[in-house]
Amino acid sequence: MKRLVLVLGDQLSQGLSALQEAERESDIVVMAEVAEEAGYVKHHPKKIALIFAAMRKFAQVLQSDGWDVRYTKLDDEENAGSIVGELLRRAQETGAEEVICTEPGEWRLIEKLKYAPVKTRILPDGRFIASHGEFERWAEGRKALRMEYFYREMRRKTGLLMEGEEPAGDKWNFDHDNRKPAPDDVSVEGPLWFEPDTEVEEVLSLVEARFGDHFGDLRPFGFATTRGQALEALEHFVKQALPRFGDYQDAMLESHAFLYHAVLSPYINIGLLDPLEVCQAVEKAWKKGDVPINAAEGFIRQIIGWREYVRGIYFLEGPEYPQRNVLKHDRDLPAFYWGAETKMNCVSHAVAQTREHAYAHHIQRLMVTGNFALLAGVDPYQVHEWYLEVYADAFEWVESPNTVGMSQFADGGVIASKPYVSSGAYINRMSDYCKGCAYKVSVKTGEGACPFNLLYWHFLDRHRDRFKDNARMGNMYRTWDRMDEERRKTVLKDAESWLARLDTGEVV
Numbered sequence: 150m151k152r153l154v155l156v157l158g159d160q161l162s163q164g165l166s167a168l169q170e171a172e173r174e175s176d177i178v179v180m181a182e183v184a185e186e187a188g189y190v191k192h193h194p195k196k197i198a199l200i201f202a203a204m205r206k207f208a209q210v211l212q213s214d215g216w217d218v219r220y221t222k223l224d225d226e227e228n229a230g231s232i233v234g235e236l237l238r239r240a241q242e243t244g245a246e247e248v249i250c251t252e253p254g255e256w257r258l259i260e261k262l263k264y265a266p267v268k269t270r271i272l273p274d275g276r277f278i279a280s281h282g283e284f285e286r287w288a289e290g291r292k293a294l295r296m297e298y299f300y301r302e303m304r305r306k307t308g309l310l311m312e313g314e315e316p317a318g319d320k321w322n323f324d325h326d327n328r329k330p331a332p333d334d335v336s337v338e339g340p341l342w343f344e345p346d347t348e349v350e351e352v353l354s355l356v357e358a359r360f361g362d363h364f365g366d367l368r369p370f371g372f373a374t375t376r377g378q379a380l381e382a383l384e385h386f387v388k389q390a391l392p393r394f395g396d397y398q399d400a401m402l403e404s405h406a407f408l409y410h411a412v413l414s415p416y417i418n419i420g421l422l423d424p425l426e427v428c429q430a431v432e433k434a435w436k437k438g439d440v441p442i443n444a445a446e447g448f449i450r451q452i453i454g455w456r457e458y459v460r461g462i463y464f465l466e467g468p469e470y471p472q473r474n475v476l477k478h479d480r481d482l483p484a485f486y487w488g489a490e491t492k493m494n495c496v497s498h499a500v501a502q503t504r505e506h507a508y509a510h511h512i513q514r515l516m517v518t519g520n521f522a523l524l525a526g527v528d529p530y531q532v533h534e535w536y537l538e539v540y541a542d543a544f545e546w547v548e549s550p551n552t553v554g555m556s557q558f559a560d561g562g563v564i565a566s567k568p569y570v571s572s573g574a575y576i577n578r579m580s581d582y583c584k585g586c587a588y589k590v591s592v593k594t595g596e597g598a599c600p601f602n603l604l605y606w607h608f609l610d611r612h613r614d615r616f617k618d619n620a621r622m623g624n625m626y627r628t629w630d631r632m633d634e635e636r637r638k639t640v641l642k643d644a645e646s647w648l649a650r651l652d653t654g655e656v657v
């Protein structure tokens with residue numbers, strides 16, 4: 150029986166379960182650039198270009214490996230406009246009676262494929278370290294699903310940074326060493342970029358014509374679009390940036406968008422790199438003595454810990470997860486998330502960089518744009534859609550737990566044991582943003598007060614009932630309660646009037 154093998158834009162791995170299961174001689178690979186996937190949110194143009202260019206090049210690899218690949222470009226006349234539509238069209242064309250595919254990374258598409266009018270078999274995605282079953286077994290019966298304990302299981306399972314049963318360096322987690330503010334002598338080349346070739350140029354022209362109205366700069370475009378290039382980017386990162394990755398993981402600098410970060414998530418998430426091979430390259434560098442343990446452990450934890458854990462949560466919690474809103478936040482996402490003017494230098498900078506690169510590193514996402522949205526009480530669904538649109542690495546399975554759970558606390562604490570909120574002091578300690586800001590980070594009320602300072606107390610005050618008994622927040626409430634009543638009233642009044650100006654669209 151002839152079958153179709155669906156390969157999606159974030160499934161560009163030769164070891165993909167659907168390809169493993171298929172017969173090269175008789176089955177037909179279907180790949181399609183479709184308006185529905187490119188338009189379910191208004192993705193950053195760089196993200197669409199990355200996916201289309203990498204899809205086209207992966208299709209060629211499969212063809213030269215002997216597969217019959219039916220590839221549909223976005224502007225092909227017969228393009229049915231959706232994944233299911235394309236499968237039906239190709240089934241008619243080839244007489245195929247069944248579709249096999251690897252599980253998509255989004256409930257939306259899983260549901261569409263489950264109920265497609267052509268028989269479809271969905272296989273587990275083997276590109277992760279933990280299967281759904283393993284995560285469910287780990288989660289079962291636990292009161293709290295904390296990443297740290299899951300991560301230790303993944304260390305044991307992979308053997309990464311293990312010395313027998315014990316963690317290398319006698320500690321599971323070196324996070325304590327990884328919170329240094331940015332140094333004055335930043336000496337790092339930044340990620341490896343690639344000149345677009347004629348095929349990439351063709352995609353860039355298409356994206357420009359069709360998605361020119363989406364937020365974000367398409368050019369210059371330098372992402373890797375093949376596995377070979379992605380491997381070069383990995384090697385470059387390990388040599389150039391990894392040794393200091395740990396130390397400055399949380400630092401932010403106006404002049405260095407990437408600092409010592411890897412900028413590998415877009416490649417891992419679309420399948421050009423395998424998460425385990427990335428971690429093994431890092432472990433190898435540590436074993437050779439080229440990188441310190443806090444860098445290697447810090448990096449490996451992000452991948453076999455956080456990345457696997459958030460995927461587990463997404464599939465455990467079910468399709469409604471992105472709609473959660475336990476704090477009942479309902480403010481509209483301010484226009485400055487789309488580039489409108491704001492006097493807050495940290496936010497303005499993080500957004501500008503996002504527009505330029507379709508990238509911001511973790512602390513910018515969590516402690517600048519995420520922190521602001523949470524303090525200001527923005528509707529978490531709008532925040533979720535923003536993150537899904539603007540980052541090249543954003544796919545719902547990884548984006549929504551990070552946004553809805555870790556950053557907005559909208560899941561009520563499934564992921565975070567306390568909300569990630571901070572006043573301006575944190576941003577000032579970890580960045581150089583405050584120096585060039587119209588607000589004064591040292592001013593707590595009145596003229597020129599940093600909005601993060603005002604909103605921080607406003608957040609704690611308005612959610613007192615929920616958080617007052619949280620052991621990790623006791624100090625925050627004690628500090629608030631120690632302030633005299635007049636001062637507390639002034640802080641809250643100033644916060645309210647700042648929010649009112651935000652709501653009327655004044656430049657704030």
Ligand code: FAD
Binds near residue numbers: 409413414417459510
């Ligand atoms: P590095 O800092 O160099 O880290 C190395 C690798 O670890 C990354 O490439 C990534 O694969 C992995 N990693 C690190 N942190 C996480 C994490 N929290 N969850 C999953 N993987 C992680 N990551 C995405 O891949 N896609 C998203 O859509 C996404 N949305 C986010 C939204 C918010 C609000 C927040 C706070 C974080 C989000 N993250 C997301 C996690 C993290 O910010 C990015 O993985 C990271 O910034 C990618 O850049 P990098 O490759 O330079 O990472």
Ligand code: DLZ
Binds near residue numbers: 186197255545
């Ligand atoms: C994100 C994306 C985009 C922009 N376009 C396509 C596409 O045209 N064809 C395709 O197969 N996949 C695309 N993708 C990736 C899918 O949206 C992704 O597979 C699902 O969101 C599940 O993770």
Ligand code: SF4
Binds near residue numbers: 495496
């Ligand atoms: Fe951001 Fe406040 Fe610092 Fe300005 S002063 S950059 S608003 S933290």
